[in-house]
Amino acid sequence: MPSGFYKDSISHFILIFAYHFLAMFQESVHARVFQNYLEKVNFPQEPQHLYDPIRYILSLSGKRIRPLLVLMGAELFDESAVEPALPASAAIEFFHNFSLIHDDIMDVAPLRRGKPTVHQKWNDNVAILSGDALLIKAYQELAKCPTDKIPDLLRIFNATSLEVCEGQQYDMDFEKRAQVSETAYIDMIRLKTSVLLGCALQMGAIIAGADVRSQRSLYDFGVNLGIAFQLQDDILDVYGNPKSFGKQVGGDILSNKKTILFVKLQELICPTDQDQLAYLLNQTIDTEPEKVEKMMGLYAKYDIHTLAIYQKEKFTTIAYEKLMEIQVEADKKQTLFSLADALMHRVQ
Ligand code: IPE
Ligand code: IPE
Ligand code: MG
Ligand code: MG
Ligand code: MG
Secondary structure, three states: OHEEEEHHHHHHHHHHHHHHHHHHHHHOHHHHHHHHHHHOOOOOOOOOHHHHHHHHHHHOOOOOOHHHHHHHHHHHHHHHHHHHHHHHHHHHHHHHHHHHHHHHHHHHEEEEEEEEEEEHHOOOHHHHHHHHHHHHHHHHOOOOOOOHHHHHHHHHHHHHHHHHHHHHHHHHHHOOOOOOOHHHHHHHHHHHHHHHHHHHHHHHHHHHOOOOOHHHHHHHHHHHHHHHHHHHHHHHHHOHHHHHHHOOOOOOHOOEEEEEEEEHHHHHHOOHHHHHHHHHHOOOOOOOHHHHHHHHHHHHHOHHHHHHHHHHHHHHHHHHHHHHHOOOHHHHHHHHHHHHHHHHHOOO
């Protein structure tokens, strides 16, 4: 039996295990409570082209990590704060889905959660406006939060939303650049993805009445976890299984995204391979049908996949350290540690 067989079987087993581990969270009490809450949020029937896309994206099987983080952030400091945190968790999930509808237009993405993207199923105009409406629905949910907490919640929610826009703009600007430093890249993903995970946790902590120092450590845990989360997203975009990933595999390569894989390749590439990289960056799928495979060939040559996994583990470790700083009993933090672990190995 070739040794590769054992290696493949073991990694297959790890993947199945990781998949079920994350599924455990998606079937948790919090997930069910959140789903019940969401079902009661009303979206009018008309105009259909405004509200059907919203119903559509919310009905697709997203992981619902961010609302879970709001509820877990609340529970960490006060179990009775989970219920009052539900509107904030809906606000975060609405904001996230709004950002995905617009992100898919910007990234010209055909697939989301294994189904056609909103702009693909309807058109760009429908996707823009239904996205806008979903953002406003997020604010309607925020307005339902405990009144004394609303000023603090609004402050972090607004600051975070603007940061997400900033990150998205850097992400688009970087597509046009041949070189992006690792520092600039990490800052871009911190903004476009990570701060929302930090914000979700901190909103939960605010509703539970946690002190500012604990709020900050929990936010930092979320931001570092979020960086690892986006690194895994970059990795899955190239090495994910199309069946479980639910998005177009290779999409980042096709649009010249500056991902952790690209940044590491650019750091290590020998002068003899520079021309091929420059050539590939100038090609589209029409002029170079094998653009994705050729880029993957370069990644393989420099063992970029392993380096990206190493970076992801590095940020997950920093996240764990931030969680350890928080002054609550260790067993209360266990589910957050487990969630971070499941996310690090996620396949979707
Ligand atoms: C996708 O987020 C966008 C990124 C920040 C990578 P998720 O991977 O959480 O997407 P869903 O909600 O589970 O589909
Ligand atoms: C998305 O990053 C971040 C936001 C939606 C704000 P990506 O563009 O990498 O996310 P996916 O891969 O489309 O989910
Ligand atoms: Mg995208
Ligand atoms: Mg994007
Ligand atoms: Mg992505």
